Amino acid sequence: MPTLTYRRAGVDIQAAEAWLGRMGPAIRSTHGPDVLDDLGQFAGLFRFPSRRYRDPVLVASADGVGTKLKVAALVGAHEAIGVDVVAMNVNDVLVYGAQPLFFLDYLAVGRVQPRLMSQLLGGIVNGCRQSGCALLGGETAEMPGVYARGDYDLAGFCVGVASRRALIDSSRVRAGDAVIGLASSGVHANGFSLVRKALAPGSLRRMARQLLAPTRIYVRPVLRLLERVPVRAIVHVTGGGLARRLPALVAKQPRLAVRVASRRWRPPPVFAAIQREGRLERAQMRATFNMGIGMALAVRAPDVPRALAILRRAGTPAWHIGGIEARGRGTALRIEDEE
Numbered sequence: 640m641p642t643l644t645y646r647r648a649g650v651d652i653q654a655a656e657a658w659l660g661r662m663g664p665a666i667r668s669t670h671g672p673d674v675l676d677d678l679g680q681f682a683g684l685f686r687f688p689s690r691r692y693r694d695p696v697l698v699a700s701a702d703g704v705g706t707k708l709k710v711a712a713l714v715g716a717h718e719a720i721g722v723d724v725v726a727m728n729v730n731d732v733l734v735y736g737a738q739p740l741f742f743l744d745y746l747a748v749g750r751v752q753p754r755l756m757s758q759l760l761g762g763i764v765n766g767c768r769q770s771g772c773a774l775l776g777g778e779t780a781e782m783p784g785v786y787a788r789g790d791y792d793l794a795g796f797c798v799g800v801a802s803r804r805a806l807i808d809s810s811r812v813r814a815g816d817a818v819i820g821l822a823s824s825g826v827h828a829n830g831f832s833l834v835r836k837a838l839a840p841g842s843l844r845r846m847a848r849q850l851l852a853p854t855r856i857y858v859r860p861v862l863r864l865l866e867r868v869p870v871r872a873i874v875h876v877t878g879g880g881l882a883r884r885l886p887a888l889v890a891k892q893p894r895l896a897v898r899v900a901s902r903r904w905r906p907p908p909v910f911a912a913i914q915r916e917g918r919l920e921r922a923q924m925r926a927t928f929n930m931g932i933g934m935a936l937a938v939r940a941p942d943v944p945r946a947l948a949i950l951r952r953a954g955t956p957a958w959h960i961g962g963i964e965a966r967g968r969g970t971a972l973r974i975e976d977e978e
Contacts, residue, residue: 721762823933837917899961
């Protein structure tokens, strides 16, 4: 009878280490001068840029990509999922006006799968480069008996920094301010449990390219905007759809409301396809999906033209979609539809 080993039990440490060794150059390509040598241990080292920030505040996020990875598995294309897991975290850090510093990932698989894992890591590296943060470390857990062959889960963790006086928290929002919507690239990584119920398997395959479009990363355009325009509130439209997230623009202003006009932007066609095939009501779509607006900002009305120009020059389509007004007895969000 063969001797029992860890490898026979289903965990191949040598294979995982060999794969990670091959990925080393890609990981190090995200490192800047603040990343220190880790001495081969399991924690990363980052020199805190305290001199660049007055009264610095750390901003942290942890998030995953939900069941979007099931659509990726359906067609065997996983790199966008790697971008997504970075985007979901760095965009959450960005809403406070913070610069993402470093990112860590957690990947759990049933068996070491070099091709799958390389696609995911390639996307993570891409996302870190887009957002200017270092891929400082992570964990690849081989867990036979928990994950079936081919199954996996992916989560990420990001730490950023901002000066305390510069934190963006909606406390400066005023009636008369304007709301700017930044274009999403599609569904991003939210609402996929509903997507997978609404669309038949054939439709999921046919629409996989649109559904798997990686989440747009807003870090560089928005940080560039913050250098030139005072932004009073930012919301990342995720963890709930447009209707659930836009009220966060006035989270600290109970007497104010957000008003937007849906005619001022055109959602990507993928949303109409989901609504039509799933026979979903418009209210359900707006409560679940970003509907083409992946991030929204509140700025002073006179700053709108300059803000739009800066964002568009940075490659991010954006529109003036509404404004901030007195709430009265109404709700915190009013969406005007063109009849």
